[in-house]
Amino acid sequence: MAFVGNKKLIKILEATDVIVPYKEANIKNAAYELSLGNQVFQTDSKPRTVKTLSKDEKIYISPGQFALLLTEETVKVPQDKIAFISIKAGIKFKGLVNVSGFHVDPGFEGKLLFSVYNAGPAVIILSSGEKYFPIWFADISKTDDYKGKHEHQEKIPNEPVEALSQNELASPNVLSSRIDTLKDHLTKIEWVGLAILTLVIGINVKFWTDHNNMEKAVEFGYNNKAIEISSDSMYKKMESKIIDLNVKIDSLNKTIKRLKNP
Secondary structure (H helix, E strand, O other): OOEOOHHHHHHHHHHOOOEEOOOHHHEEOOEEEEEEEEEEEEOOOOOOOOEEOOOOOEEEEOOOOEEEEEEEEEEEOOOOEEEEEOOOHHHHOOOEEEOOOOEEOOOOEEEEEEEEEEOOOOOEEEEOOOEEEEEEEEEOOOOOOOOOOOOOEOOOOHHHHHHOOOOOOOOHHHHHHHHHHHHHHHHHHHHHHHHHHHHHHHHHHHHHHHHHHHHHHHHHHHHHHHHHHHHHHHHHHHHHHHHHHHHHHHHHHHHHHHHHOO
16 A cells, blocks of 8 residues: 655646645645534533534634534545545644544545544634645555445534533543532531531530539538538537536626625
8 A cells, every 4th residue: 555645646636526625735745634614513512512613713622622523625535545634743732632533435525524632731722724634545456435424424413413412521621620629628528527626625625624613613612611510510619618607607706796795
């Protein structure tokens, strides 16, 4: 299998309808550079529907998101050739990855559909009508005819759109966002938990402090009451002795008076 060079490629494209519309300026390094057409689908679009672009309109493919891109040109691969497709290096270096396949079968006719994924860290900007997709042609030993379901493809088909529209896309960026949100929730929960723990500790400290103070107060009151009872007992004993002493003094005074006045 030999790849078709620049000169042969120009002859083929000028004499046939292999690529329509055809511009000789798009031939570079034995490849023809196909352009972005007017139909795209993006997984982060709202609603998730195919979008029709105006001339030179830009699209923004966010990190972790898929897109379906339809070429502006219609390609008709000769039956004695096979084509190989890619994305220009300047776009690939930004992280745009072609996940839809890398060859076009002999006999295929229609616009090419690129399913791409932004594996880079930043938004990738593409413009309608700009050249992004090189295609190479190689000779094969025998002719073959395309019998696939993308024959005469003129628009983005429903099948890949439906496949990429199921539920929320679990991209790394989406997962990272969820993790950050979870961290925020956990941080809030941790603060609430810490506040509750602090409150519980405070209540326990107050309880035990009050309990200890109560015990000390009871002990203090008990001791004071004991002292009070003991003092009352001593006072009553002294009072009784004083009364006895007064009685004796009165008796002695009466005796003295009788002695003085017989």
